[in-house]
Amino acid sequence: MVGDMGQDDSLTARIASLEAEVRGLRNAVQTRTVIGQATGLIAAVQGCTPQQGFQLLVRMSQHHNVKLHTIAVKLIDLAAELGPHRAVRAVQVSEEQNGVPTPVDWPGADVVQAARQLVAAYDAATASSGHEPEARRQLTDQVNLAGQLLAERLTEVGWLPGS
Structure with missing residues (x-):
């Protein structure tokens, strides 16, 4: 099937698909960078491994019911405003012991x-x-x-x- 100006419609669809994929990959790179920064911030403040920092970030995201990328951006922004320690404490989630949440130790x-x-x-x-x-x-x-x-x-x- 031939479309406008003699271009093949399947070629046009393939180009549009590849452009969408490139936009998605660019977005993923930006998202991962911010998530990596937030993970490193948590790991440094909490004195844990990057993997544990990422798990804490995931728990924060789930606890606050906010997308992982969004909470990472907010954490990085808070760190710039409040400093790293206060920022992590501001979004930290309480731990559960025996199914009962313990209070978060932050002001x-x-x-x-x-x-x-x-x-x-x-x-x-x-x-x-x-x-x-x-x-x-x-x-x-x-x-x-x-x-x-x-x-x-x-x-x-x-x-x-x-x-």
């Missing part, structure tokens, strides 16, 4: 907990539109306290300037 865990408390207090306050004024005042106080706690935690870990 951000307190920040996350404080943020969750603030969100819960805010949700409770917004859901209380028909409550008595005293109950609404108490919920407002809880939101304010949760906000103060979050600000304190952010300041403690150096993510918010001290007052």
